Amino acid sequence: xxxxxxxxxxxxxxxxxxxxxxxxxxxxxxxxxxxxxxxxxxxxxxxxxxxxxxxxxxxxxxxxxxxxxxxxxxxxxxxxxxxxxxxxxxxxxxxxxxxxxxxxxxxxxxxxxxxxxxxxxxxxxxxxxxxxxxxxxxxxxxxxxxxxxxxxxxxxxxxxxxxxxxxxxxxxxxxxxxxxxxxxxxxxxxxxxxxxxxxxxxxxxxxxxxxxxxxxxxxxxxxxxxxxxxxxxxxxxxxxxxxxxxxxxxxxxxxxxxxxxxxxxxxxxxxxxxxxxxxxxxxxxxxxxxxxxxxxxxxxxxxxxxxxxxxxxxxxxxxxxxxxxxxxxxxxxxxxxxxxxxxxxxxxxxxxxxxxxxxxxxxxxxxxxxxxxxxxxxxxxxxxxxxxxxxxxxxxxxxxxxxxxxxxxxxxxxxxxxxxxxxxxxxxxxxxxxxxxxxxxxxxxxxxxxxxxxxxxxxxxxxxxxxxxxxxxxxxxxxxxxxxxxxxxxxxxxxxxxxxxxxxxxxxxxxxxxxxxxxxxxxxxxxxxxxxxxxxxxxxxxxx
Numbered sequence: 001x002x003x004x005x006x007x008x009x010x011x012x013x014x015x016x017x018x019x020x021x022x023x024x025x026x027x028x029x030x031x032x033x034x035x036x037x038x039x040x041x042x043x044x045x046x047x048x049x050x051x052x053x054x055x056x057x058x059x060x061x062x063x064x065x066x067x068x069x070x071x072x073x074x075x076x077x078x079x080x081x082x083x084x085x086x087x088x089x090x091x092x093x094x095x096x097x098x099x100x101x102x103x104x105x106x107x108x109x110x111x112x113x114x115x116x117x118x119x120x121x122x123x124x125x126x127x128x129x130x131x132x133x134x135x136x137x138x139x140x141x142x143x144x145x146x147x148x149x150x151x152x153x154x155x156x157x158x159x160x161x162x163x164x165x166x167x168x169x170x171x172x173x174x175x176x177x178x179x180x181x182x183x184x185x186x187x188x189x190x191x192x193x194x195x196x197x198x199x200x201x202x203x204x205x206x207x208x209x210x211x212x213x214x215x216x217x218x219x220x221x222x223x224x225x226x227x228x229x230x231x232x233x234x235x236x237x238x239x240x241x242x243x244x245x246x247x248x249x250x251x252x253x254x255x256x257x258x259x260x261x262x263x264x265x266x267x268x269x270x271x272x273x274x275x276x277x278x279x280x281x282x283x284x285x286x287x288x289x290x291x292x293x294x295x296x297x298x299x300x301x302x303x304x305x306x307x308x309x310x311x312x313x314x315x316x317x318x319x320x321x322x323x324x325x326x327x328x329x330x331x332x333x334x335x336x337x338x339x340x341x342x343x344x345x346x347x348x349x350x351x352x353x354x355x356x357x358x359x360x361x362x363x364x365x366x367x368x369x370x371x372x373x374x375x376x377x378x379x380x381x382x383x384x385x386x387x388x389x390x391x392x393x394x395x396x397x398x399x400x401x402x403x404x405x406x407x408x409x410x411x412x413x414x415x416x417x418x419x420x421x422x423x424x425x426x427x428x429x430x431x432x433x434x435x436x437x438x439x440x441x442x443x444x445x446x447x448x449x450x451x452x453x454x455x456x457x458x459x460x461x462x463x464x465x466x467x468x469x470x471x472x473x474x475x476x477x478x479x480x481x482x483x484x485x486x487x488x489x490x491x492x493x494x495x496x497x498x499x500x501x502x503x504x505x506x507x508x509x510x511x512x513x514x515x516x517x518x519x520x521x522x523x524x525x526x527x528x529x530x531x532x533x534x535x536x537x538x539x540x541x542x543x544x
């Protein structure tokens with residue numbers, strides 16, 4: 001049937017019906033006509049319903065396909081955010097070119113999370129984190145069972161932790177003294193900057209004033225370096241307390257140098273009642289800015305830093321809980337895997353074992369436990385501890401490290417491992433040597449950076465253990481520097497090589513320092529105290 005037929009017939013029938021009704025009101029209507037009209041009306045309604053249904057289904061399908069495509073695009077963007085996170089050049093860019101006077105790039109502060117904080121949003125990375133928690137639980141159960149079955153009492157590493165933090169009250173009082181002296185240094189710097197304008201420029205009085213305060217600063221830093229170290233030797237603090245005090249000492253020294261180095265140029269160009277930038281209206285920043293810098297987790301001074309809007313106390317509590325968990329984790333590793341290797345060194349029942357066998361067993365037995373301790377130390381200090389204080393201080397730039405675990409060269413590993421210290425070395429050592437002392441050179445400043453870093457690492461270890469055994473200095477400042485120039489980024493198998501060298505190096509250092517520590521416990525002293533501090537006692541034990 002044609003499309004126009006039902007409508008035309010319908011009209012004709014309506015006209016015929018109209019004529020019949022108008023012609024004779026009493027004339028009866030033909031039932032066939034009524035039936036035909038009903039069928040035609042029904043077909044027309046069905047066709048209209050079919051057309052509306054097809055149109056509605058088409059619109060619904062189009063809308064559903066559009067929503068599906070949008071969800072897929074959002075999912076793809078989310079996956080890119082999760083899996084290509086470390087390649088976000090803008091978010092993890094650490095330095096920018098200066099706008100004025102050229103020169104080397106400068107430290108850039110911006111609001112961003114720590115890399116692991118972002119990576120933990122990926123369920124696969126979160127699963128690895130959960131695996132470490134399970135390992136901690138297994139070590140906890142292992143230690144508990146061992147203590148109950150072998151020792152007869154439950155220890156759980158508490159004795160080792162308690163011994164390591166003996167004398168912590170004295171350490172805390174020394175820290176308060178160091179902090180007070182640092183605040184006193186700010187007052188002296190403010191006095192120097194505001195009073196130097198009393199003399200005419202280039203006059204003898206101003207030169208004496210400036211050089212007198214410079215000598216005082218050198219004396220202060222020297223005293224600040226020596227007094228805590230002497231106190232550690234006299235008080236015989238255990239390793240954890242000693243290391244905590246020494247790390248705080250070095251941190252405050254680096255903070256002091258950063259503040260003075262950043263604000264001396266400002267004080268030198270200061271003129272009273274000058275017009276211009278408000279930042280140059282005073283020779284010294286306010287005390288509140290200095291106090292904030294003293295506790296904020298960065299070593300590069302700025303008058304202002306990016307800040308968060310509020311403190312997330314649950315995040316702070318979780319970070320400190322992680323710190324406590326890592327302390328127990330490390331205690332378990334030492335008690336179950338490391339201490340048993342070395343604690344008999346130098347005893348009579350251990351004298352018949354050849355030195356070569358002791359070294360091989362110690363080195364290979366320490367590789368995996370030592371690497372776990374290294375990873376725990378990294379996570380405890382550079383992630384949990386730093387993030388906790390950053391949240392407390394509302395400090396928004398949480399880039400305390402980068403993806404050092406993907407490094408394919410030693411140079412990349414050193415750059416990415418500890419961004420906080422690396423920024424200080426770059427800003428106040430490398431840049432100053434490259435732009436002021438050795439202009440245009442790169443090799444010399446690079447070597448100076450490695451030497452300064454290696455010296456202070458060895459200083460912390462020497463006074464923590466109370467003996468000078470410069471194996472870390474040789475590994476870091478000797479072998480490490482050589483590998484920086486021999487290995488290149490993206491070399492085939494570079495990441496495997498870096499991890500292999502890292503594990504081997506940790507095993508060797510753990511072996512040497514472990515033997516030396518227990519040699520000083522089990523072997524008698526044969527030299528005077530000063531010589532004994534510098535000469536390894538493990539070389540003179542009766543079994544060697």
